[in-house]
Amino acid sequence: MAQKNILQYILLGLISLQDMSGYDIKKLFNTELSDFWHANHSQIYPELRRLEATGLIEANTKIVGEKLEKHLYHITQQGLTVLHHWLKEPLNDVPPSKDEFPIKAYLISDAKNPILMDLITEEIARHKIKLIYLNNRMSTVSTTDTVNHYGHLLILRRAIHREQSYLSWLSAEKKSLEQLTK
């Protein structure tokens, strides 16, 4: 199965939260959604046009300057129906993430290979940075109007909890590997 064009539902969902342009959506994927989903503008714009063509969204188009068209999309009744149907559908299986850490660790196999220790050290550094970034995000989000956006806070808490817990596991593993190899 894997992908049945999930992007279309996400676009629908974002537009349902508030009217948006393709550019607004692109910015969301680059900022507060960056840890949870991503799409490039080259994927977003054609998909929006397709959704418009099938009547799930509609655009208020205005021309700025000589020829540039700005599209502000809003969701239609039909779009809401499709969105709610998707939201209520069972979650699809999660394909393995494209994280190189576990597969590299598996391939190293020998505990005494120094590359393994390097790998764990790098992984710790990488996730410390991510946790700092997420904590910053949390502090800005808590002070904006997004306070009433429960889902947003929920997934931020989720990401922070995951990073904290992962980091503590990593340092425990690092210690036990140090014991093993010394």
Added chain:
Amino acid sequence: MAQKNILQYILLGLISLQDMSGYDIKKLFNTELSDFWHANHSQIYPELRRLEATGLIEANTKIVGEKLEKHLYHITQQGLTVLHHWLKEPLNDVPPSKDEFPIKAYLISDAKNPILMDLITEEIARHKIKLIYLNNRMSTVSTTDTVNHYGHLLILRRAIHREQSYLSWLSAEKKSLEQLTK
């Protein structure tokens, strides 16, 4: 960035652990590697031929029956060089996983929408099953010759720790959502 054909390195790495056929690799992706990486046979076989053509692996081919060729690959010196170079390279950024849970949660936004509670309940059920599966895997792996495959145990422990920690977070969030909505 994203993908620079990571599969080639994984194939190289697996063959470096022990000589393997494409079919063996396919089976690994369907069993003990299934949580960490995946590829279909339609992707594996052509890639193996490409690696063979570039001299990173070599095949012992034998014909069984009338015409079916079985290829047992082993890694070459050149292949080992390429593999070790990749293993020592810094980890690439992890693209967001294709997990629908966080993006659905974000899109629901309103804590009182019952779909959110359903979603969390479903997520808990889904991950309980996964944890049971991982624990089973751990008990079989610990009793096989794989005991000396450190990396394998490491990523299994990682996955189990992640599931346990995620499940406890989920039930805490579920309780707090119940308080909020009643």
Added chain:
DNA sequence: CTTATCATGTAAGTGGTTACATGATTCC
């Protein structure tokens, strides 16, 4: 007046899935 950001579009190419296709071996 230049740079950054806003704003949208398409084309080429790659990674990955799904489907089509064939044949061998083992176990019941």
Added chain:
DNA sequence: GGAATCATGTAACCACTTACATGATAAG
């Protein structure tokens, strides 16, 4: 002899990335 699994291959298609391309507006 039929089913399950072993074993390999290709073609069509889809999701997604990268690159090319254009133009508008705001800030310094």
